[in-house]
Amino acid sequence: MPIIVVEVMPKAEILDPQGKAVAGALVRLDKSEFTAVRIGKRFELTVDGPVTDELLAEAREIANDLLANTVIEDVIYVGEARPADDAQGA
Amino acid sequence: MRVGVITFPGSLDDRDAQRAVKLGGGEPVALWHGDHDLKNVDAIVLPGGFSYGDYLRAGAIAAHSPIMSEVIAAANGGMPVLGICNGFQILVESHLLPGGLVRNDHGDFVCRDQKLRVENTATAWSNGFKEDEEIIIPLKNGEGGYIADQDTLDRLEGEGQVVFRYLEVNPNGSANDIAGISNARGNVVGLMPHPEHATEAGFGPDTRAAMRSGTDGLTFFTSAISSLMANA
Numbered sequence: 001m002p003i004i005v006v007e008v009m010p011k012a013e014i015l016d017p018q019g020k021a022v023a024g025a026l027v028r029l030d031k032s033e034f035t036a037v038r039i040g041k042r043f044e045l046t047v048d049g050p051v052t053d054e055l056l057a058e059a060r061e062i063a064n065d066l067l068a069n070t071v072i073e074d075v076i077y078v079g080e081a082r083p084a085d086d087a088q089g090a
Numbered sequence: 091m092r093v094g095v096i097t098f099p100g101s102l103d104d105r106d107a108q109r110a111v112k113l114g115g116g117e118p119v120a121l122w123h124g125d126h127d128l129k130n131v132d133a134i135v136l137p138g139g140f141s142y143g144d145y146l147r148a149g150a151i152a153a154h155s156p157i158m159s160e161v162i163a164a165a166n167g168g169m170p171v172l173g174i175c176n177g178f179q180i181l182v183e184s185h186l187l188p189g190g191l192v193r194n195d196h197g198d199f200v201c202r203d204q205k206l207r208v209e210n211t212a213t214a215w216s217n218g219f220k221e222d223e224e225i226i227i228p229l230k231n232g233e234g235g236y237i238a239d240q241d242t243l244d245r246l247e248g249e250g251q252v253v254f255r256y257l258e259v260n261p262n263g264s265a266n267d268i269a270g271i272s273n274a275r276g277n278v279v280g281l282m283p284h285p286e287h288a289t290e291a292g293f294g295p296d297t298r299a300a301m302r303s304g305t306d307g308l309t310f311f312t313s314a315i316s317s318l319m320a321n322a
Contacts, residue, residue, distance in 0.1 A: 010192075014192060014237060015192065015195055015235070017193045017195060017197045018193070018197075066146075066150065066154060067146070069147055069150065069183060069190055071182070071188075071189060071239075072192055072237060
């Protein structure tokens, strides 16, 4: 089944306490070459047929209306799952 | 006066809010998120809790409930609407109030008796307070950090739409110590602290006078109910 991927990130100016906590763990693991972490969300929307422009437009609409709160988050990607995405955990 | 309290899947304080309405002299009316029926209420409370387990974002899925189309229409028509904690989150997610609520800056859930200052006594839910009155209201949240862009913050401050401000401690990293705001018209108010938990001596927050004696929250409900009765 084709999948449309929507990726959402907290806006740059918004504090991301989750990312901050992970960054703190990296320091404790002696991985301080990674200086900052921000955590976003990835949604996978399964569709029945081929991914059409209409479906992508619909996905963009729900991304902005429901999946992201554009007051605090940005939708950074809406598109068909990339080939590398097909293998789980790739 | 009939005051509706909406129960969403995961609401926790709906019964407390109904009880607060009764103590404030109103008739509580239970409303259901899946209905398209406000049952002829005169005002609406969106209670605290964890609707849909805070999945996606706190309040985000509840903001798209069937009953919210009626709530948004009523709010835009001037009906008093109060959002408490998760109810506040639902109000910002439905764009009835500006800004957003994010995880507390320190990352922990916070539960405390919180001192607030009432900075706008012209709203439907604060008109019984004195200007700059200091009150104590229980606060309990994990995602209570109020944020908005600078233009919105400037507008809220300039127009007096900051109704309640945290005093002494900013418990969650909210911008400008904002605890609660209103829309421009003043009929829609949202705040993170829980006034319904400060309505009956013996069950309220601790005050300097005695343990659990605080009843400052009752004024939220009497404000709305008495002004509705005066206009009836």
